[in-house]
Amino acid sequence: MVHCLVSLCAREVVRSHSSSPSWLVWVPRELYRPLLEAAFASGRPLAVGELAQWWPERTLRVGGPKTKGSFSPNRLCVQALLLAVVRGLSDQCALQVLDLCGLHGDEGTGDSMGGWSLTVAACTMVVQAKAGVKRTQKKDGDRERKRISALEREMDLKRERAQKNGTTKPNSDDASNRGVTGFSGFTSEQDLTKGVRRRMEMERKKGTTETGLDSKVDKKEDNCDVLAHVRADLFVNARSWERVRVALTTSGPLKLQCRYLRVEEISVSSIRTLLSLLPRIGLLGVDIRYTSLGVAGLAELLPLLSSFPSLNSLRLHYCNLDFRRDQFEQEDTLRDLSQGLACLQELRRLSLTALRLPGQLRVLLSLPQPLEILELPYLSLSPSDLAYLSCSHHASALQQLDLSENRLEDSTLPSIRRLLSQASSSLQHLSLSGCGLTDSLLGLLLPSFGCCRALKSLALALNPLSMAGLLDLVQMAVRLPNLRQLLYPNPLEDYQPGLPDLPSSAQLLDWPLDESTDINMTSSQLNRVLLDSGRTDLLLTCDLLNYD
Structure with a gap:
């Protein structure tokens, strides 16, 4: 009740504030968080910027896991947040960590900021922060040079007046000259008679040509102190690659860190360079998609991945790990791949999609610690692969298993039943969509499904x-x-005539449903079973596209 009242009041405040930071003087420190949440929810970029610029705590976390009823971040609000953080660096803001992890929404939906756009914006912020420091240093340097120039002009005028009046004592003249020569760095008699401005120009040229003064100044600027760390999930492709590289190599007041890295359609050498630039601490997962890695390319990247101590997730989607036994030295490459995977000590999630490595699951699962999440869709698993998986040390620890689009037959059922038996106490999410399960095969698997008492979701579409x-x-x-979710397929009776006796998942996906058949009849019959059993907490759905 109190939380709802605070949220309601926060929405009213950000809706009617005067667009001036003076209103923050009256805001207690503990109310900044609900005000920022209300500003994001209401789409108030001015309020977001003011709150972020004067944030009173060391950590500002604006991302997080998506929950029911959560909103996608407004693009203008996110941009206002990033600009305010850069401005706040010069205002002695208390902020030391800006956590953007989980902030991005779906790319291209309304006015929300997707993962790629957020990555580009965060990298731009890091580069702009350094440029702002350079401008501040230049202004301070100009101000200091003007002050010194004014002092030297004043000293020069006093010396000239004293010489004209003939009242200057030799000792005092020597002392004055010593003061000037000690500042400018020149010792010859000729330099003492030149004007101060001329001597400064000569000294600047001498420093540039002989001692590399400009490079020293640049080096000093590059080694400026880090005022705040920016943590984000980075989405890198060919268009954002250069921007991310520049941000990671920039030494400025903001330091970019990565929690989850997703790369698409970039070369192995670019991925290797990117991994070498990332901070070693804090990287939890790597997601590589639509990149022609090959077995050799993955074996080349694994030693770099093993240098990240917290890495617990590796996802490879459509990376073309095609294995050919007739290819020279392929066995040696597979051995290197197995050894590299064995070095990933903290890996708990492994997702492999369409890698075309039948019969090589033993190599891909050569990990020291058991996996909790294993996703193997479109992997063309052989009977030997399933037999190995059912007997491996991963089986009893699995919480999530996806074997979609791997065709199951009578010969593989013993391995599947053994696998489900081993994982019965831990398995929470299971997907066997598009596996060619007929009524007879499903009937043999139902007792094994019934033993998985911890199961929360079951997907059997297509x-x-x-x-x-x-x-x-x-x-x-x-x-x-x-069990809270069951994704079931449309029954064969709902399709138009002409389907093969054993249709594939692609045929079931493309074949039109019979318009003369009442599709709602299927849902009504299934929901009647739920009502008779009193299970109102179980969701039955055949909506494959919106199933989560």
């Missing part, structure tokens, strides 16, 4: 099941106490 098979599936599902 399998050729009849209405009778679906009813058996739902009757099993209602007996699982923790």
